[in-house]
Amino acid sequence: MPLPRFILNDQRVKNSHGFYLLNAGGRFDRFLANPVMLDNHDPDRLIGRWEDLAVEGDLLTAVPVFDEGTELGRERKGQVERGFLKGASIGLYIHAAEYRMNPATGENELYVTEWEQIESSTTALPSNAGALTLKIYDQGRQPVPEERLAAYLDSIVRLTTINEKMPTINQNGGGGAPAPASVSLTAAAQVALGLSGTPDSAAISAAVVELSARYEQEKAAREKLETEAAAAREQATREMIALAIREGRITADQQANYEKLAAADYETTKAALEALPTKASLSAQVKGAAGGSGIPAERKAWNLHAWMKEDMPGLRKLKTDDPEAYAEILKRV
Incomplete structure (x- = not known):
């Protein structure tokens, strides 16, 4: 039985990456020379080829021809014949993109205006009923990671805007479409751009887009690390100063000053705090004149409530070191 035509692109529908792909901007020469059909964009899973690539109104369509000499090719063909596999996905390289007013939505939306088809795949997960999922490749024919895609598209839009403002150089000496201008670069610049x-x-232009996208990705990763490091340092500062207050090295009203010092120089502030003496617990002052435990004269009049309020650690120490004095305090409620 003849296989159905697959819709590779519907230019009226926004794809899963958030842009519209214009069929008129497609370049198909290299694809038609080797119209491979991959299984879900996996270069190691060749399952056939595409034939009769055509633009039909707003649709870009093609007919699948499965390689029945492979088990996977036979399996995918059977799924198409039985109506279980209907999705297709273009793998492309983007040359130019711009924001335009969409008359259907009234919003300024992203359109890819120049692109090259690299491959097309069958897929079980179309992003919508018309324009199916896309795989975007960079200049080196490597897939652009999802986390880099937004920066990559933004770079292409900015570069497209710059190119549109540059004068066109016609190397044909007359009419016809202008040829791309040859540009002289230093050896270092060529190496940097690959x-x-x-x-x-x-x-x-393509190399600059790729370089810009890598820069944006690395910038985002660096900013994330810097934010995480700053948060960790702030947490360490809070814990360090809280400990210094608990140990009696500083008072609570000095906290803000030490936080500012730590923000400017954490290590020096840490060393300064550690050099300050800790405040001895009142319990450490509970010592008897003859080597035994006792109660300082200024606390002789304290009742149980006063001890619990002013020096609970000292009260516990009395319980261990001077049970008799502790028993007397318990009587003075």
């Missing part, structure tokens, strides 16, 4: 030979403006 280019070789004599790159044209399009190749340089």
Whole structure:
């Protein structure tokens, strides 16, 4: 039985990555030279090829031809014939994108205006009924990680805006479409951009987009680490100063000053606090004149309530060191 045509793209529908893909901006020459069909964008799972790639109104469609010489190819073909597998997904490289007013929604939305088809895959998880999931590749034909995608698209939009403002150089000497301008770069610049030979403006633009996306990803990762480090340092400062207050090295009204000092120089502040003497517990003052335990003269009049309020640790020490004095205090409620 003939297999159904698959919808590879519906330019009216926003895809799962949040943009519209315009069919008119597609470049298909390299894809048509080797129209591979992958299983869910896995380069190690070739399951067939695509034929009769065509634009039908707003739709980009093609007919799948499965490789029945492989078990996976036969399996996927059977799933299509039985109506269980209906989704397709384009793998593409983006050359240009811009924000436009969408007349259907009245909102300013992202449109990919120039792109190249790398491959197309069958997939069980379409992002919507028309425009299916997409796999976006960078200049080196490597998939762009999901966490880098927003920065990658933003870089392309900014570079597209810059290119539109630059004068076009027509190297044909007359009519016809302008050819990409050849640009001279230093050897160091070519190495930094990962280019070789004599790159044209399009190749340089693509390399700059990739470099910018990597920079944005690394910047975001660095900012995250810096935020986490700052939070950890603030927590350590709070704990250090709280301990100093508990140990009697400083008083509670000095807390704000030491927090400012620690924010400026944590290690020096830590050393300064550790150098301060701890305040002896009142219980340490409970010593008898003859080597036994006793009660200081200024506390002779304390009743049980006063001890519990002023020096509970000292009261516990009396219980251990001077049970008789402790028993007398219990009587003075």
